[in-house]
Amino acid sequence: MTQFEAATLYAxxxxxxxxxxxxxxxxxxGGAKITIGDxxxxxxxxxxxxHANAVEDVPITLIGIFALAGLSAPLALIHAxxxxxxxxxxxxxxxxxxxxxxxxxxxxxxxxxxxxxxxTAGACLWFALM
Numbered sequence: 516m517t518q519f520e521a522a523t524l525y526a527x528x529x530x531x532x533x534x535x536x537x538x539x540x541x542x543x544x545g546g547a548k549i550t551i552g553d554x555x556x557x558x559x560x561x562x563x564x565x566h567a568n569a570v571e572d573v574p575i576t577l578i579g580i581f582a583l584a585g586l587s588a589p590l591a592l593i594h595a596x597x598x599x600x601x602x603x604x605x606x607x608x609x610x611x612x613x614x615x616x617x618x619x620x621x622x623x624x625x626x627x628x629x630x631x632x633x634x635t636a637g638a639c640l641w642f643a644l645m
Contacts, residue, residue: 517584518583518585518587518590518593519581521584521590521593521594521597522577522581522583522584522593522597525577525580525593525596525598526577526581528597528601529573529577529600532601532604532605532608533570533573536562536566536569536608539562539565539566539612540559540562540563540565542562543556543558543561543562543563544559544562546558557615560615561611562612565607565612568607568611569607572604572632573600573604576596576631576632576635577600579596579632579635579636579638580596580597580600580635582643583596583638583639583642586642587642588638588642592638596631596634596635596638599627599630599631600628600631602627603623603625603627604624605624606619606620606624607620607623607627608624609624610622610624
């Protein structure tokens with residue numbers, strides 16, 4: 516497997532996750548019979564925020580992972596970053612999706628995502644300037 520194939524694997528998995536979060540938001544919207552906004556409905560708000568949080572973090576991190584693939588970063592690094600991003604976004608989605616307060620999934624997912632983003636940024640700078 517090449518670096519680009521690995522990055523593409525994680526892009527596919529994360530697109531599926533984003534699609535699931537989008538469908539969940541539509542399900543919550545339909546169940547609450549709210550077509551615009553959130554209507555103050557807690558379930559819909561959580562579904563919307565879970566999806567929006569992923570949309571905020573996943574694309575830019577994937578750009579970094581693809582940039583690393585283009586710079587021939589080690590395959591193990593691409594897999595580590597991609598797999599970690601998938602796991603942390605799943606944890607976040609499960610944590611926030613089930614509870615609007617503090618939860619292990621939400622905390623670990625947020626912290627893990629931040630770490631993946633930080634390592635991705637550092638690796639991009641390292642490989643670009645090497």
